[in-house]
Amino acid sequence: MTALAISRDGRLAVFGEPDHTLCVWDLSSGKCVRTLKGHTDRVRGIALTPEGRRAISGAMDNTVKVWDLEAGACLRTLEGHSAWVFAVAVTPDGRFAVSGSEDKTLRVWDIESGAYLQTLEGRNDWIAAVDVAPDGRRIISVSGAICKADDRCLSIWDMGSGCCLQMLCGRNICIRGVAMTPDRQRAVLASFDGTLKVWDLVSGKRLVCSRSMRM
Numbered sequence: 001m002t003a004l005a006i007s008r009d010g011r012l013a014v015f016g017e018p019d020h021t022l023c024v025w026d027l028s029s030g031k032c033v034r035t036l037k038g039h040t041d042r043v044r045g046i047a048l049t050p051e052g053r054r055a056i057s058g059a060m061d062n063t064v065k066v067w068d069l070e071a072g073a074c075l076r077t078l079e080g081h082s083a084w085v086f087a088v089a090v091t092p093d094g095r096f097a098v099s100g101s102e103d104k105t106l107r108v109w110d111i112e113s114g115a116y117l118q119t120l121e122g123r124n125d126w127i128a129a130v131d132v133a134p135d136g137r138r139i140i141s142v143s144g145a146i147c148k149a150d151d152r153c154l155s156i157w158d159m160g161s162g163c164c165l166q167m168l169c170g171r172n173i174c175i176r177g178v179a180m181t182p183d184r185q186r187a188v189l190a191s192f193d194g195t196l197k198v199w200d201l202v203s204g205k206r207l208v209c210s211r212s213m214r215m
Contacts, residue, residue, distance in 0.1 A: 003043050009050035012069065014055050015041030019109040024069055034072040038065055049094040054111065056087030056097045060192070064099045066111055074214055076114040080107055087130040089139075091159075097138055100127025106141055110196070118162045129178040129189075132159070140187055142178045154187065154199065168204050 002016035006027075013025040022036040023042060039058035045131070048055050054075075055067040064078040064085055083102035090097050096117070097109045106120040106127060124145040132139055139157040156166040162199075177190035189197045198207045 003046045003057070005046040006045055007048050008050060009052060010186065012048075014046050014048065014069070016046060016057070016059075017154045018042065020059070020061075022046065022055065022056075022067070024072070030192065032057060032070070032103070036067050036072060036074070038074040038077070039063070041084075045085060045099070046087045047090045047097065049090055049111065050092060051094065054094070056088045056090055056099075058088040058099050058101075058110070060084040064088060064097065064107075064109065066097075078107075078109050078114055078116070078118055081105070083126070086126065087141075089132045090105075091132050091136045092134055095138055096136075096159075098130050098132060100130040100141055102126040106139065108162075120157050120162050120164070123187060127200070128176060131179050133180050133184050134182045135184065138165070138184060140178055140180050140213045142189060154189070156201065166201065166204070167202075168199055 004015045006013045017023055017025055019040055020039045020122055023032045024034040026033045039061050043057050043059045043193040045058040051082045053069055055069055058064050062081045066075045068075050081101040081103050086100050088097060097111050100106050104126055108117040110117060120171040127141050129142045137159050139159055140153050143153050154168040155164050158165055178191055179188050185201055187199045187201055195209050197209050200207050
């Protein structure tokens, strides 16, 4: 499994397979009900629209794809990144997708039309994770490399203007996933070292570092 997303109603899980396909899994029956084919390299990011009818995938073929989960069909391919796409997210209203890439940029897309809307750039390393705030007005992204003490690894962006509003520093961490709390006050980061880190987005300080249990 190379990427995973679960629908809000808990009915479906969509995950990436090593053969570059996506599997749509019915969680009640425990069966794969559809296989989505179209990517030519490994899928690294998946996000679902709020109603669970569309999936957005980003892959190492440098593309983002929009899928109809009921029909099992690729509706459109979004091209523009010049390197692997590692992360994707969908706005809470289901209108826009955000993709993060090894080319050090974030791109914003209109899901319905497939139109490219804007590029957010300014990071000095590839984008490993991305999320959109519950109000749809902020994007949070994390760079992928192990950060030096004076580097900035977590960025907060304004969705409308594309401006970077805030950068937070991390020391020797490598992040794979990120999510923002509903009140937009905190960010939770999942690290390759097996820890969860909680950052206060108001003060810019790290609050908690919790090590997960490994089996």
